[in-house]
Amino acid sequence: MSIGGGRTKTLLLSFFLLSCLCDKSHGQYFNDESAIQNVTYSYDDYYLRGSLMIKSFPNNMNAYIYYATHDGVWNMTGKIPYCRTMMAAHWKMQNPENAYGNWSFEGPISPYGISKFYVYLQLVESGVTYTDDNDSQYYEVPNGGPRSTANCDGYDVVGTSVAKGVTKLSLALNGAGCALYSPDVKYLTVSIVPYSKDMVRIKIADTANNRWQIPASIVPEGSTEGTITTKSYTVSYKTSPFTFKVSRPSGEVLFDTGVSGHPSLIFEEEYLEISSTLPANANIYGLGDMADTFRRSPDTTLQTFWALDRGTKRLNNAYGSHPVYFELRNGKVHGVFLRNSNGMDVALVSGKITYRVIGGVLDFYVFTGPTPAAALDQYTSLIGKPAFVPLWSLGFHQCRWGQTWTTTAGIKATIESLKEIGMYVDTVWADIDHMDAYKAFTLGSGFAGWNDYVATLHEEHMHHVPILDPGIPPVDNYSPYQDGVSSDIFLKWPNGTEFLGKVWPGTTAFPDWFHPQANGWWTKQITEFHGINAFDGLWIDMNEAANFLIPPGYEPAYHINNDGAWEMRGLNYRTISTNVTHYSGATEYDAHNLYGHYEAIHTRSALSSLNPAKRTFILTRSSYPGTGHYAQKWNGDNAATWEDLYLSIPQIMSNQLFGIPMVGSDICGFGGDSSEELCNRWAQLGAFYPFSRHHRAENSHDTFFFVWETVTESALKAYKIRYTLLPYIYGLMQEASKTGNAVARPLWWDNAKDTKTYGIDTQFTLGNGLLVTPVLTPGATTVTGYFPDGIWYDWYTGKAASTSAGYKTLDANLTHINVHVKGGVIMPAQYPAKTTYETVRNNYFLIAALDKYGQSTGSLYVDDGESVDAQYSQVKFGLGGNTLAIGTGWNKYRITPKLDTVKVLGYSSRSAPRRVYVNGRRVSGAQVELSQKVLIITGLAIDLNSKSVLQWK
Numbered sequence: 001m002s003i004g005g006g007r008t009k010t011l012l013l014s015f016f017l018l019s020c021l022c023d024k025s026h027g028q029y030f031n032d033e034s035a036i037q038n039v040t041y042s043y044d045d046y047y048l049r050g051s052l053m054i055k056s057f058p059n060n061m062n063a064y065i066y067y068a069t070h071d072g073v074w075n076m077t078g079k080i081p082y083c084r085t086m087m088a089a090h091w092k093m094q095n096p097e098n099a100y101g102n103w104s105f106e107g108p109i110s111p112y113g114i115s116k117f118y119v120y121l122q123l124v125e126s127g128v129t130y131t132d133d134n135d136s137q138y139y140e141v142p143n144g145g146p147r148s149t150a151n152c153d154g155y156d157v158v159g160t161s162v163a164k165g166v167t168k169l170s171l172a173l174n175g176a177g178c179a180l181y182s183p184d185v186k187y188l189t190v191s192i193v194p195y196s197k198d199m200v201r202i203k204i205a206d207t208a209n210n211r212w213q214i215p216a217s218i219v220p221e222g223s224t225e226g227t228i229t230t231k232s233y234t235v236s237y238k239t240s241p242f243t244f245k246v247s248r249p250s251g252e253v254l255f256d257t258g259v260s261g262h263p264s265l266i267f268e269e270e271y272l273e274i275s276s277t278l279p280a281n282a283n284i285y286g287l288g289d290m291a292d293t294f295r296r297s298p299d300t301t302l303q304t305f306w307a308l309d310r311g312t313k314r315l316n317n318a319y320g321s322h323p324v325y326f327e328l329r330n331g332k333v334h335g336v337f338l339r340n341s342n343g344m345d346v347a348l349v350s351g352k353i354t355y356r357v358i359g360g361v362l363d364f365y366v367f368t369g370p371t372p373a374a375a376l377d378q379y380t381s382l383i384g385k386p387a388f389v390p391l392w393s394l395g396f397h398q399c400r401w402g403q404t405w406t407t408t409a410g411i412k413a414t415i416e417s418l419k420e421i422g423m424y425v426d427t428v429w430a431d432i433d434h435m436d437a438y439k440a441f442t443l444g445s446g447f448a449g450w451n452d453y454v455a456t457l458h459e460e461h462m463h464h465v466p467i468l469d470p471g472i473p474p475v476d477n478y479s480p481y482q483d484g485v486s487s488d489i490f491l492k493w494p495n496g497t498e499f500l501g502k503v504w505p506g507t508t509a510f511p512d513w514f515h516p517q518a519n520g521w522w523t524k525q526i527t528e529f530h531g532i533n534a535f536d537g538l539w540i541d542m543n544e545a546a547n548f549l550i551p552p553g554y555e556p557a558y559h560i561n562n563d564g565a566w567e568m569r570g571l572n573y574r575t576i577s578t579n580v581t582h583y584s585g586a587t588e589y590d591a592h593n594l595y596g597h598y599e600a601i602h603t604r605s606a607l608s609s610l611n612p613a614k615r616t617f618i619l620t621r622s623s624y625p626g627t628g629h630y631a632q633k634w635n636g637d638n639a640a641t642w643e644d645l646y647l648s649i650p651q652i653m654s655n656q657l658f659g660i661p662m663v664g665s666d667i668c669g670f671g672g673d674s675s676e677e678l679c680n681r682w683a684q685l686g687a688f689y690p691f692s693r694h695h696r697a698e699n700s701h702d703t704f705f706f707v708w709e710t711v712t713e714s715a716l717k718a719y720k721i722r723y724t725l726l727p728y729i730y731g732l733m734q735e736a737s738k739t740g741n742a743v744a745r746p747l748w749w750d751n752a753k754d755t756k757t758y759g760i761d762t763q764f765t766l767g768n769g770l771l772v773t774p775v776l777t778p779g780a781t782t783v784t785g786y787f788p789d790g791i792w793y794d795w796y797t798g799k800a801a802s803t804s805a806g807y808k809t810l811d812a813n814l815t816h817i818n819v820h821v822k823g824g825v826i827m828p829a830q831y832p833a834k835t836t837y838e839t840v841r842n843n844y845f846l847i848a849a850l851d852k853y854g855q856s857t858g859s860l861y862v863d864d865g866e867s868v869d870a871q872y873s874q875v876k877f878g879l880g881g882n883t884l885a886i887g888t889g890w891n892k893y894r895i896t897p898k899l900d901t902v903k904v905l906g907y908s909s910r911s912a913p914r915r916v917y918v919n920g921r922r923v924s925g926a927q928v929e930l931s932q933k934v935l936i937i938t939g940l941a942i943d944l945n946s947k948s949v950l951q952w953k
């Protein structure tokens with residue numbers, strides 16, 4: 001083998017500086033053309049097996065075998081690693097002589113077969129990996145490549161009918177079909193249903209109507225809104241073979257399944273494939289859960305949808321499944337949702353998107369925007385608007401697993417220490433340690449006196465949320481299990497035997513959310529548990545559902561890329577067996593991705609029956625389209641790394657598109673140990689997450705905000721802003737619950753024509769008014785951020801930091817996070833206290849940031865913070881010249897605190913006004929201060945329950 005072109009000179013040099021581990025220098029070793037010899041191999045559809053001889057093998061040397069294939073849509077490389085210390089890898093090499101000589105290897109290959117494989121060696125020395133990247137040494141695998149789609153001739157339209165605006169097409173399979181992975185379905189029916197003037201549904205299902213379809217009670221399917229006269233789309237189709245196209249009335253094509261070089265439509269029993277054209281370099285967002293850039297690579301994305309208990313990992317499927325994307329094209333947004341719960345792979349490659357789905361039907365909804373907010377309003381009008389969260393959930397949440405958090409006293413001590421540093425705290429959590437032997441709905445001996453402590457928290461206007469897992473251990477004298485057995489709600493194998501897995505308590509049964517008794521059983525357990533632990537919300541974890549075992553179960557011929565990198569985990573990997581059947585007859589194979597979503601539906605219902613008048617707070621890990629209507633979400637097990645700090649921003653922004661605006665990532669990282677600097681930056685960023693929780697894993701050291709001085713300083717500074725802006729953030733949440741609008745927004749949300757914003761995912765705005773530019777790299781003292789058009793004022797000084805679109809480099813010393821307010825926006829604010837309860841009882845002040853015309857507008861939403869369908873008041877503000885008009889849009893809720901201060905940013909008059917009037921009457925106690933274009937009027941006591949006009953002269 002020879003040294004490949006990819007290695008740098010520095011690395012080359014270090015080769016010769018390193019000591020020789022074997023009897024050859026590494027340089028010599030890599031230069032040896034014949035280090036790997038005598039490669040033999042055989043293969044079938046699933047496995048490649050072979051042997052080879054390595055001439056010599058220094059310590060720490062890994063031999064890697066990579067395979068590659070290209071199926072015309074995406075390229076795959078798999079890895080067959082053998083590492084001397086890690087035999088867990090899915091490709092194994094075994095060497096009887098242990099040093100060098102003959103090796104054998106074997107491992108599964110991707111569903112696209114294998115076209116060639118590479119064998120090369122890698123040396124790991126002092127943490128540095130030297131790879132011989134000579135691609136020329138590869139082995140061809142004739143006929144091992146992707147299955148041929150040559151006979152996949154699609155379907156012809158053989159019948160058409162139109163009734164009540166719905167077009168139905170009958171399709172018949174052309175020829176014998178191609179049976180790529182399973183038998184073709186011969187007859188299909190296409191329904192083109194205008195759902196609204198901005199959304200059309202195109203559903204392709206088997207004519208026999210025998211296949212799995214998601215029940216509308218679990219995920220809404222919508223219904224037509226009567227006759228729609230003006231539509232913002234047209235749908236056309238070709239008859240032979242059948243393809244369809246959705247366009248704007250202007251002719252602009254949004255979705256077109258006639259893609260040259262691709263099968264028009266494959267609809268087999270266990271394999272559906274359809275593609276659409278995309279513009280070159282398309283701006284695609286969504287397709288998650290995932291840890292990736294916010295804008296998905298239009299050329300190399302492979303997103304798998306199969307709910308999986310897997311911590312933050314790039315290029316992987318994750319806890320939830322959201323097969324929806326939003327495309328931003330020339331300032332306009334449209335979206336496409338595939339309402340299908342089966343496992344699937346979705347690929348973005350240059351100029352196209354391809355769906356490969358292993359069951360169900362193809363049920364597409366295309367919505368036309370064209371503004372980002374309109375597109376999200378349309379999508380959430382179908383799947384359900386986000387639940388309106390209780391006000392307290394917008395405060396700071398403290399959680400921890402393990403260590404001092406295994407006892408009531410330990411948790412109390414932490415909360416006391418947080419109070420001592422002056423930290424804002426609203427909610428105290430409890431992870432699995434609160435339970436007796438990890439049994440759901442119990443309190444363990446360490447939690448003696450817990451409910452008294454919860455009562456104390458309530459007296460201090462704080463809240464409590466414990467974790468709740470779905471796995472129920474089949475043990476004696478444990479009523480959640482015995483009740484479940486008598487209600488018959490546990491999942492079973494087809495032969496009727498209870499399905500058992502293993503989770504925290506050990507062996508567990510799993511509730512069948514489809515069972516008609518499941519809701520009553522779950523509600524009873526939650527209600528009884530509330531009697532011994534008066535929680536305010538629930539945290540439903542492990543609901544993919546996670547299982548520590550890999551049960552046997554059905555695997556289809558097409559293997560989705562579950563767990564990434566073609567590790568070929570299979571569908572049964574650490575979850576419920578695909579063979580398990582639900583009450584309705586639905587198999588886990590079809591319904592797997594709905595498990596957490598359906599649990600959230602039942603949990604919401606249980607909490608509502610416990611306390612019908614109050615809004616619920618439910619934090620879920622798994623999700624499906626519509627989950628946001630029932631629950632809130634966090635991004636699961638992240639790690640204390642700079643990479644995961646950054647990824648939290650695209651993850652949070654993506655969830656806005658999924659209709660789950662109340663979302664956050666564990667602050668300071670869940671797993672692994674955080675440095676002071678990382679935790680410091682995370683405290684600053686996390687203060688602006690919609691859901692803001694600090695949490696740590698069992699085996700990681702404490703990073704509570706009192707542990708390090710710089711972190712304390714940063715947290716107090718950043719959370720002071722959060723609590724100050726509570727009325728603003730609460731207003732955004734309320735708006736989201738009505739229109740679906742995003743709370744944590746990408747910069748393009750309010751600047752959709754500015755193409756420079758399309759790829760930005762290191763900054764975001766809360767609403768349209770607050771720009772957050774965090775530091776995401778170690779050692780930084782400055783940060784460069786993009787400022788969209790308009791005036792942006794520094795939060796701290798009130799000075800204009802940017803007056804036209806462009807990048808700016810800002811000071812960002814360790815305890816400083818850059819936050820800017822947009823000119824044109826009035827933000828309602830309150831004087832921050834240590835809880836949200838106390839904060840909203842303090843007086844209001846306004847931050848009115850003027851635009852280039854010297855104007856700004858804003859609004860304030862107020863209610864009691866917790867009631868369902870609460871009486872509310874909405875106050876509108878408009879500032880221009882020397883007048884602030886305060887109008888009441890709706891006033892059914894009495895606002896007690898007064899407006900005492902108005903702060904105007906960008907006030908250009910040279911001299912400070914002398915007199916202040918409210919409704920024409922001079923306010924004698926008012927004081928006015930003008931400095932650096934910041935005008936501050938204090939000493940007001942304006943009642944916000946009625947209209948008024950504030951003027952200054």
Ligand SMILES: *[C@@H]1O[C@H](CO)[C@@H](O)[C@H](O)[C@H]1NC(C)=O
Nearest residue numbers: 037038039052053054101102
């Ligand atoms: C490897 O192949 C060469 C050439 O075919 C042969 O001479 C040699 O004996 C083989 N080595 C082993 C260990 O099989």
Ligand SMILES: *[C@@H]1O[C@H](CO)[C@@H](O)[C@H](O)[C@H]1NC(C)=O
Nearest residue numbers: 069070074075076299300349
């Ligand atoms: C995939 O492989 C094909 C054939 O080897 C190559 O032409 C193409 O450029 C590759 N595409 C990507 C995205 O790597």
Ligand SMILES: *[C@@H]1O[C@H](CO)[C@@H](O)[C@H](O)[C@H]1NC(C)=O
Nearest residue numbers: 493494495496497498552579
């Ligand atoms: C039912 O099926 C499961 C899974 O195949 C098996 O483990 C179990 O033993 C079976 N039960 C009976 C009573 O046959």
Ligand SMILES: *[C@@H]1O[C@H](CO)[C@@H](O)[C@H](O)[C@H]1NC(C)=O
Nearest residue numbers: 493551552553554577578579
């Ligand atoms: C699962 O179902 C498949 C297909 O029906 C069957 O072949 C297999 O034996 C089942 N496995 C178990 C463990 O029940």
Ligand SMILES: *[C@@H]1O[C@H](CO)[C@@H](O)[C@H](O)[C@H]1NC(C)=O
Nearest residue numbers: 796810811812813814815816
């Ligand atoms: C950090 O930066 C901010 C903003 O530039 C500044 O106000 C503050 O004084 C700086 N703090 C220190 C310790 O340098």
